[in-house]
Each structure stands twice: as C-alpha cells, then as structure tokens.
Amino acid sequence: MSARPAGPGAGPGSDTSPGTGLGGEGEARAPGTVVQAGGPVVRAGGLTAPSMGEVVRIGTQRLLGEVIRLDGEVATIQVYEETSGLRVGDPVVQTGAPLRAWLGPGLLGATLDGLQRPLDALADAGTWALGPGLEAPPLDPTRRWHFVPVRGPGETVGPGDQLGTVAEHGLEHRILVPPGVGPGRLGPIDERDATLAEPVAALETATGTELLHLAHAWPVRVPRPARRLPAEAPLVTGIRVIDMLFPVARGGVAVIPGGFGTGKTVVEQSLARASDADVVVYVGCGERGNEMADLLASFRELVDPRTGAPLLHRTVLIANTSNMPVAAREASIELGITVAEYFRDQGYDVALLADSTSRWAEALREIGGRLEELPGEEGFPAYLASRLAAFYERAGQVTTAAGPARRGSITVVGAVSPPGGDFSEPVTQASLRLAGTFWALDTELAHARHFPAIGWLRSYSLYVERLGAWYREAVGEEWETLRTQALELLARERQLLDVVELVGVDALPPEDRVSLEAARLVREAFLQQHAYDPVDAARPLGVQLAMLRAVLAGHRAMLAALHRGASVDEATADPAVRELARIRSWPGEGIVERLEALAGRLGGAA
Numbered sequence: 164m165s166a167r168p169a170g171p172g173a174g175p176g177s178d179t180s181p182g183t184g185l186g187g188e189g190e191a192r193a194p195g196t197v198v199q200a201g202g203p204v205v206r207a208g209g210l211t212a213p214s215m216g217e218v219v220r221i222g223t224q225r226l227l228g229e230v231i232r233l234d235g236e237v238a239t240i241q242v243y244e245e246t247s248g249l250r251v252g253d254p255v256v257q258t259g260a261p262l263r264a265w266l267g268p269g270l271l272g273a274t275l276d277g278l279q280r281p282l283d284a285l286a287d288a289g290t291w292a293l294g295p296g297l298e299a300p301p302l303d304p305t306r307r308w309h310f311v312p313v314r315g316p317g318e319t320v321g322p323g324d325q326l327g328t329v330a331e332h333g334l335e336h337r338i339l340v341p342p343g344v345g346p347g348r349l350g351p352i353d354e355r356d357a358t359l360a361e362p363v364a365a366l367e368t369a370t371g372t373e374l375l376h377l378a379h380a381w382p383v384r385v386p387r388p389a390r391r392l393p394a395e396a397p398l399v400t401g402i403r404v405i406d407m408l409f410p411v412a413r414g415g416v417a418v419i420p421g422g423f424g425t426g427k428t429v430v431e432q433s434l435a436r437a438s439d440a441d442v443v444v445y446v447g448c449g450e451r452g453n454e455m456a457d458l459l460a461s462f463r464e465l466v467d468p469r470t471g472a473p474l475l476h477r478t479v480l481i482a483n484t485s486n487m488p489v490a491a492r493e494a495s496i497e498l499g500i501t502v503a504e505y506f507r508d509q510g511y512d513v514a515l516l517a518d519s520t521s522r523w524a525e526a527l528r529e530i531g532g533r534l535e536e537l538p539g540e541e542g543f544p545a546y547l548a549s550r551l552a553a554f555y556e557r558a559g560q561v562t563t564a565a566g567p568a569r570r571g572s573i574t575v576v577g578a579v580s581p582p583g584g585d586f587s588e589p590v591t592q593a594s595l596r597l598a599g600t601f602w603a604l605d606t607e608l609a610h611a612r613h614f615p616a617i618g619w620l621r622s623y624s625l626y627v628e629r630l631g632a633w634y635r636e637a638v639g640e641e642w643e644t645l646r647t648q649a650l651e652l653l654a655r656e657r658q659l660l661d662v663v664e665l666v667g668v669d670a671l672p673p674e675d676r677v678s679l680e681a682a683r684l685v686r687e688a689f690l691q692q693h694a695y696d697p698v699d700a701a702r703p704l705g706v707q708l709a710m711l712r713a714v715l716a717g718h719r720a721m722l723a724a725l726h727r728g729a730s731v732d733e734a735t736a737d738p739a740v741r742e743l744a745r746i747r748s749w750p751g752e753g754i755v756e757r758l759e760a761l762a763g764r765l766g767g768a769a
C-alpha cells in the first residue's frame with residue numbers, strides 16, 4: 164500500500180486524477196468482468212493480481228468498488244454506488260490503489276460523501292441523492308492557495324515536518340511532509356500561489372527527488388503513523404453534565420447511546436458548536452436525506468462562538484444519508500477519521516463526531532449478509548467489535564512535528580442508536596468496551612424534557628482521575644469534591660425515591676426531605692441545559708463550577724436551617740435557596756461574582 168504523495172500529474176485536479184477522491188489512478192491492465200451481480204456486492208473474474216482493498220471501476224458507468232475478498236480467481240467487490248444497472252460480463256477495471264482520501268487545503272467547510280465527493284457540487288440539494296458514476300474532484304483543483312514556507316532550501320526535513328502554511332478561513336492550514344516521505348534535503352521552496360497539482364517544494368531523498376504538493380493522498384483504512392501521549396486535559400464542551408460530571412479527555416473516546424429522539428444529534432451538534440476543538444469532523448451517517456439537508460443548512464448559519472466566523476469554517480462535514488448506497492456509508496467513518504488524523508498531525512485538537520455508528524454497523528451487517536458469512540449476534544458480522552475497535556483506536560493524543568505545542572489530538576464521540584433504547588444490543592455493548600466516557604441517554608429524562616437527557620446513574624467517565632490535575636489547575640481545587648458530592652446526592656435521591664414510593668414523602672426524616680429538594684436543584688438548576696438557550700447553551704468551566712458550588716451550598720444552607728430548628732418548608736422557602744432555581748437564566752457577564760455572592764448568602768464555601 165503506497166503512501167507516496169501525489170506526483171505532479173496525479174493531484175486531485177490533474178487529468179489522471181481519479182475524479183472521485185478515494186479511487187486510485189487507472190492502470191493499463193486488461194479489465195476483468197462481472198461474473199455475479201445484484202445488490203451492493205458483486206463478484207468479478209479475470210482480474211490481474213488483484214489485492215485486498217484495491218479500488219476498481221465497474222461497468223460502463225465506472226461505478227466505484229473495493230475488493231473485500233479474494234477466493235482464487237474470483238474477487239468479491241463491495242460497490243459504493245447504486246448497482247441496479249450492472250450485468251454479468253460488464254468490465255471491471257483495476258486502479259492498483261486502495262481507497263484513499265485527498266488531504267489538503269479546501270477540506271475545511273467542505274461537505275463530502277463517504278467517497279469524498281463534494282456534495283455541494285454534485286448532489287440534489289433537497290435529498291442529497293447522487294446519480295451513479297458522478298465524478299468531481301474532492302478538492303478544488305483550480306483554486307490557487309497562497310503558500311508561505313517556514314523552511315528554506317538546504318534544510319533537512321522528514322515525515323510530518325511542516326513545510327509552510329496556507330491560510331484557510333481563520334485556520335493556519337499547515338502543509339506537512341507526508342508520512343512515509345523523506346527524510347531529505349529541501350531543494351527550492353518559495354512563497355507562491357499554487358494549485359493542488361503544482362509542486363511547492365522538492366525533496367532530495369536517498370531514493371531520488373520527491374516533489375511535494377499542498378495535498379497528498381492517504382489510504383483511509385490505514386491509521387496515519389503517530390506516537391501516542393497520555394491524555395491530560397479534557398475536551399471542554401460547555402455542557403455541565405459533561406464537563407463537571409462525566410468529562411471526556413482530549414484524545415479520548417465518548418460513546419453516546421440513546422433510543423429514538425433522546426437527543427444524540429443535539430448533543431453532537433452542541434459539541435460541534437461549542438467544544439474547544441480546533442477542527443470538527445462531523446460524520447452524519449445514515450440519517451434521512453431531509454434531516455441531513457437541515458443539518459447542513461443549520462451548520463451554514465451557525466457561528467463559531469470563539470471567532471464569530473461561520474462554524475463551517477472549522478468543520479468538515481461528511482454525509483451519508485439513508486438513501487445513498489449502503490457501502491459508501493461504511494467508508495464515511497474511515498474517511499472522517501483519516502481527515503481528523505490529517506489535522507491532528509498539523510498540531511490541532513480535532514473532534515470527530517459520528518452520528519450514528521449504528522447505521523454504520525448496519526451497513527457492515529448488510530454487506531456481511533451478502534458475503535454469506537456466518538452472522539454473529541443479531542445478524543451483525545463477527546468482526547463488528549474489531550471494526551469498531553479499529554475505528555475508536557484512531558482517537559488519541561499524539562506528538563507532532565508541526566504546531567507550536569508539538570501535539571495534536573482526536574477526540575471521538577460516537578452516537579449509538581440501540582433499537583428500542585435497549586443498551587444490551589451488540590453495537591452498544593461493543594462500543595461501551597471501547598469508551599472512556601459513556602453518556603447514557605435516558606428515554607424517561609427525554610420524555611420529561613430534562614435535556615441533555617444524559618442519565619447520571621448509568622453514565623461514567625474513566626478519565627476523571629487522570630484529569631484531576633488539569634481541573635485543579637484550571638478551575639480550582641474543589642472540582643473533584645463538588646463532583647463527588649453532586650453524584651452522591653443524586654444517588655441518594657434514587658434510594659430515597661424508592662422509599663417514598665413505599666411510604667410517602669412525609670414519612671422521611673427532615674434531612675432526607677431536604678436532600679430530595681437539593682437533588683432536585685442539582686437536576687433542574689445545574690444539569691438541565693437547553694441546547695438552544697441563547698445564554699445557557701454553553702458555559703465556561705469557571706461558571707459551571709460556580710453554579711455547582713452554589714447549588715451544593717444551597718443543600719448545606721437547608722440542613723443548617725433544620726439544625727437551627729426550622730421546618731423543612733421553612734428551610735426550602737429561604738429566598739436565597741429559591742434564587743438557585745433561576746441561575747441557569749443568568750446572563751454570562753459577571754455571573755461568577757453573582758454566584759459567589761449567592762453561595763456566600765447560603766453559608767459560604769464548600
């Protein structure tokens with residue numbers, strides 16, 4: 164499998180380019196023929212030394228396919244496009260290359276399908292349907308980018324080293340020596356305007372001269388090489404139940420399962436909007452076409468809260484709707500993570516948001532079914548877990564040669580749609596084993612319109628201990644204590660509610676009734692957070708902590724009132740306690756001071 168950069172004639176825009184991004188260049192080999200057609204999988208004979216993963220073009224429409232099995236002379240090919248027109252005897256042309264992504268300027272703001280075809284250019288705007296065999300370069304071949312070198316002639320550079328920059332929207336798009344190229348000595352390298360097909364530098368290596376371009380191709384199923392670093396900081400999301408209770412590490416994996424309509428997409432979109440990732444790769448997988456069109460439209464309107472620029476400028480959207488052929492859905496996740504690795508290697512923090520991995524797993528199931536493989540649990544192929552693992556294992560924080568911090572990360576957040584909201588099904592279970600953070604969406608909470616409907620009793624984060632030092636430094640010493648207190652109070656509420664169901668609330672001792680009241684405040688004043696609320700949708704960490712501190716001070720204030728002889732009703736009627744119920748609507752300006760003053764009235768610090 165070649166990781167060579169694109170030669171001058173093989174850039175995305177050149178004559179010999181594949182047109183669709185993931186295919187390889189055509190090679191002059193006698194074509195094979197289709198021997199069995201029907202559905203997303205066809206069989207072909209007469210190919211010349213085909214290899215696993217090789218991309219082929221099938222039939223007169225040159226449909227894109229990939230060899231997924233070899234049995235002697237016969238190759239099994241999954242076809243990424245509608246195959247109804249294919250017939251036995253149709254030609255199958257080998258490309259000699261695996262599925263590849265083209266990585267370079269032009270990715271930010273793009274909307275692509277799983278084969279990196281630009282949907283903006285090709286698709287029907289309403290349905291996102293693509294006709295068969297449609298081709299367009301994945302990255303604009305005509306556009307000229309202003310390249311500013313950061314290295315000079317004669318310098319020695321190796322894989323991953325930064326050659327220069329191209330300004331793309333607000334982001335510094337760092338042009339790197341591709342993995343697998345060099346080391347070598349740089350020849351001429353000048354500030355200039357260049358298209359993706361024009362070389363910007365030459366590298367003298369042990370094996371000859373390599374021309375370096377602004378873009379290069381990478382096989383999507385092969386992780387880009389990286390040296391891993393332990394996680395040390397959270398991906399800050401602005402969402403309280405996440406940042407304060409169940410954080411995900413930068414470079415970590417979060418899985419968010421939830422039944423129909425429980426808020427998976429809203430959480431993913433909130434993360435796209437408000438998380439502190441530099442680049443967001445959003446993979447919309449198997450959603451309905453009109454939903455996807457809505458999503459894309461909303462992304463166009465959304466504004467990056469950090470820069471005021473359109474959110475799309477730091478986002479790459481990869482969309483495979485339910486009306487697109489199933490095999491392309493399978494590729495979309497790998498295209499997404501490859502694009503994420505490319506920005507990670509530039510020294511950026513990337514969030515890869517996949518909604519929904521269940522639709523991806525269903526694509527595996529459908530293709531597996533066509534292969535007449537022995538199905539595993541619920542008809543999913545036996546390799547479901549290993550394929551999911553291969554995807555999630557591409558998350559991580561790594562060292563990079565580029566970027567001021569010399570590190571980059573990919574945080575993966577995968578939504579799962581278990582049928583009937585039943586988490587015991589195979590995709591949820593396999594994902595759970597790979598997740599560092601598990602945000603369990605709760606159907607009852609969603610019905611009660613408690614949003615985000617992340618259930619606090621089933622969710623967990625394995626990163627809490629590791630992130631402790633970061634939180635102590637960034638938000639103060641008390642985070643772990645407050646977090647534990649909040650979770651204990653919520654767990655206690657669960658127990659008490661069971662008791663109440665049997666004997667009624669009046670039978671509880673006053674302290675317990677106050678605990679119930681305090682737990683309600685934690686839920687309603689702290690955990691609930693409406694994604695569309697103009698002030699409360701995302702809050703800085705310092706505000707989140709001050710809110711939690713105030714709510715827990717409310718609990719202590721009520722207990723103190725009881726000890727002074729007040730009744731439960733008197734304790735809960737304290738105006739300062741009542742005020743807690745409204746803190747979510749407080750505007751951001753001066754809110755920390757206001758919360759501290761309120762906590763002070765309630766009896767001070769933790």
Ligand SMILES: Nc1ncnc2c1ncn2[C@@H]1O[C@H](COP(=O)(O)OP(=O)(O)OP(=O)(O)O)[C@@H](O)[C@H]1O
Pocket residue numbers: 421422423424425426427428429430580614615616692693694695
């Ligand atoms: N954080 C939130 N704040 C406010 N409303 C929310 C929030 N999360 C979900 N909702 C409400 O719930 C509805 C359904 O949410 P969403 O579409 O995200 O669910 P889903 O789990 O993705 O559903 P599906 O299973 O159909 O994909 C939203 O349209 C919105 O009204």
Ligand SMILES: [Mg+2]
Pocket residue numbers: 427428429518
């Ligand atoms: Mg959804």
